[in-house]
Amino acid sequence: MTPEPFGARLRHAMDTRGPLCVGIDPHASLLTSWGLNDDVAGLERFTRTVVEALADRVAVLKPQSAFFERFGSRGIAVLEKAVLEARAAGALVLMDAKRGDIGSTMGAYAATYLDKDSPLFSDAVTVSPYLGFGSLRPALDAAAVFGSGVFVLALTSNSEGAEVQRATTADGRSLAQLMLDHMAAENEGASPLGSVGAVVGATLDDAGVNLAINGPLLAPGIGAQGATPADLPALFGEAVGNVVPSVSRGVLRHGPDVSGLREAAGRFADEVRSAVSGS
Numbered sequence: 001m002t003p004e005p006f007g008a009r010l011r012h013a014m015d016t017r018g019p020l021c022v023g024i025d026p027h028a029s030l031l032t033s034w035g036l037n038d039d040v041a042g043l044e045r046f047t048r049t050v051v052e053a054l055a056d057r058v059a060v061l062k063p064q065s066a067f068f069e070r071f072g073s074r075g076i077a078v079l080e081k082a083v084l085e086a087r088a089a090g091a092l093v094l095m096d097a098k099r100g101d102i103g104s105t106m107g108a109y110a111a112t113y114l115d116k117d118s119p120l121f122s123d124a125v126t127v128s129p130y131l132g133f134g135s136l137r138p139a140l141d142a143a144a145v146f147g148s149g150v151f152v153l154a155l156t157s158n159s160e161g162a163e164v165q166r167a168t169t170a171d172g173r174s175l176a177q178l179m180l181d182h183m184a185a186e187n188e189g190a191s192p193l194g195s196v197g198a199v200v201g202a203t204l205d206d207a208g209v210n211l212a213i214n215g216p217l218l219a220p221g222i223g224a225q226g227a228t229p230a231d232l233p234a235l236f237g238e239a240v241g242n243v244v245p246s247v248s249r250g251v252l253r254h255g256p257d258v259s260g261l262r263e264a265a266g267r268f269a270d271e272v273r274s275a276v277s278g279s
Helices: 006-017 028-033 038-054 072-088 104-115 131-148 159-165 175-188 228-240 258-277
Strands: 022-023 060-063 092-098 124-127 150-154 195-199 217-221 244-248
Touching: 006 092, 006 150, 006 258, 022 038, 022 175, 028 038, 038 060, 038 072, 038 258, 060 244, 072 092, 092 104, 092 150, 104 124, 104 131, 131 150, 131 175, 150 159, 150 175, 175 195, 195 228, 217 228, 228 244, 228 258, 244 258
Parallel strands: 022 060, 022 244, 060 092, 092 124, 124 150, 150 195, 195 217, 217 244
Antiparallel strands: none
């Protein structure tokens, strides 16, 4: 049986749970602020608490793979369990891995995160297109087969990104716009939402690109990085209804209290709903 596409599942989750993604970013400083040691036991306690608090109510949970990888195989084991438990509780899991390579190596990354038989199978994964959009084909094809999603870096919020992403191509488009146009082509005809998303930083002053890709727009930077839900309509314009704002420290700093995490996530979700609807 053909799996339901990620875009359709994400649209339903956003409509029923609210358009919010919460990152699971176990920085050493966050572990310390929670009264935990910066070790595997602390990592496991932190991750378990976030999943317990939020997986049954937010649309998307986004583990940052690097913060688990730094503990080696034991950290990856914690990540595997978190992905399984979060998905079982109804959250969509977006693996923030930002993988980018070519050929069989990209295929291996796709199998790791997008193949339903993988222990790290996630609903979607972040990837980098700056080896050429065509280098992502193994991930795009795997996502189509398994009903998964792919979020492609387009305009990131770090200042260094502009030297690549804002560079002008031979036909006058920015490189970011070229990538967005590729994404729009992948999503053509999809309903209610395509499964190829773009990453566009919520902290940008001006996108300066056409964001109508018929796919989700992951917008990191809400909360501690300075962007607010009220900033979204001006930045994303008519595409704001497809934005999935991502907040990490703005929610996680309210732990380790479960109710504090839930209240913070609920508050951000309500603010996003209000901003998007204009009410």
